[in-house]
């Protein structure tokens with residue numbers, strides 16, 4: 001373990017321990033961030049969430065070397081007066097709490113808007129009123145669709161990066177019509193970004209906004225019927241992992257033509273650590289955090305995951321590894337999609353000198369090894385169990 005005293009920031013100044021109020025600490029990103037903060041720094045974490053299953057391994061045994069540096073507070077931020085006290089006790093608040101699975105955006109639009117906008121309001125207010133620094137998690141979905149997607153299909157301009165690269169300080173936010181309730185999430189995230197930015201401009205709030213671009217890795221979401229509801233629809237990594245574990249075809253929504261850039265969670269956490277420990281360089285900025293080198297269509301992702309899973313499980317893939325489904329059938333009415341998401345990296349490079357490292361193949365190999373080790377046996381047992389009549 002690195003000695004905390006030996007750690008310095010990007011300007012060579014020693015890093016002193018701080019207290020972080022992390023809201024949504026029990027989720028996918030929060031669990032990895034807590035792990036990193038405990039194992040490599042001397043910072044303290046007040047971990048706020050309604051669940052703690054994904055950070056249990058960091059909380060329980062008294063023998064852990066970070067004993068006492070992480071405290072779990074089971075709080076629903078919608079209605080708990082303890083929140084302000086925790087924010088006041090901390091030097092920095094990181095807000096990760098949100099509904100952030102696309103299957104919810106068009107089927108539970110009210111919960112989505114409340115979670116991503118209304119519930120975040122008191123967090124911003126308490127930080128601003130108490131002069132506390134805030135790192136808020138937004139999303140690459142605030143960019144919506146690319147400008148290029150509105151050009152004719154055969155237009156050569158579609159190949160010009162000016163029409164698809166997503167830049168924090170230049171790109172517009174392009175959403176579909178109101179009936180396309182998919183955009184309830186992106187729109188709520190955009191409005192909270194604008195509110196935070198305005199708190200910075202008018203009241204001097206010290207903030208950093210993070211726009212993650214498809215961070216993936218172990219502990220993302222849930223496997224339906226094993227550690228989440230049987231009918232639940234998680235994000236694509238968990239959907240495809242579930243299909244592979246059950247030896248079912250992977251479902252390609254609307255032909256799997258949408259494009260995404262995927263980044264390994266551990267690379268992305270390095271970027272967040274730099275933001276935490278270099279406030280002078282991170283404050284007042286909005287950062288894209290993604291891996292522009294890992295772009296694939298969803299169909300290519302399915303093909304690669306099938307190959308990697310076959311390698312890590314030692315089982316040959318099934319005869320028809322993918323199947324096409326319509327978005328209406330898969331997500332229901334009101335779904336829409338981002339066509340392509342490539343992050344511009346200029347701002348994060350300039351401010352924090354950060355770059356992602358892990359290739360898509362390598363990150364899928366370590367993630368699917370984890371999925372196989374964690375779930376294969378449970379799935380086998382669930383399949384073998386006779387269904388109660």
Ligand SMILES: NC(=O)c1ccc[n+]([C@@H]2O[C@H](COP(=O)([O-])OP(=O)(O)OC[C@H]3O[C@@H](n4cnc5c(N)ncnc54)[C@H](O)[C@@H]3O)[C@@H](O)[C@H]2O)c1
Nearest residue numbers: 024026027028029049076077097098100137139212214215
């Ligand atoms: N994973 C990604 O690639 C990605 C991409 C873009 C944006 N984001 C954003 O990053 C943040 C974290 O994402 P994640 O992937 O870790 O999601 P996650 O669902 O795994 O984690 C969110 C956590 O917030 C908690 N939470 C939600 N509402 C709460 C409430 N009212 N009170 C207390 N806790 C509450 C949940 O229980 C969950 O543990 C979200 O804001 C999300 O929109 C993530």
Ligand SMILES: O=C(O)[C@H]1O[C@H](OP(=O)(O)OP(=O)(O)OC[C@H]2O[C@@H](n3ccc(=O)[nH]c3=O)[C@H](O)[C@@H]2O)[C@H](O)[C@@H](O)[C@@H]1O
Nearest residue numbers: 100102139141212213214215235236239251252253258298
């Ligand atoms: O991760 C991000 O950066 C952001 O994007 C995600 O949105 P999206 O990438 O559309 O969601 P996924 O569930 O990861 O789906 C990716 C693509 O795969 C497709 N898909 C998903 C699941 C499936 O079984 N099959 C399938 O073809 C979807 O239609 C979509 O085109 C979520 O909105 C958020 O977690 C987050 O804000």
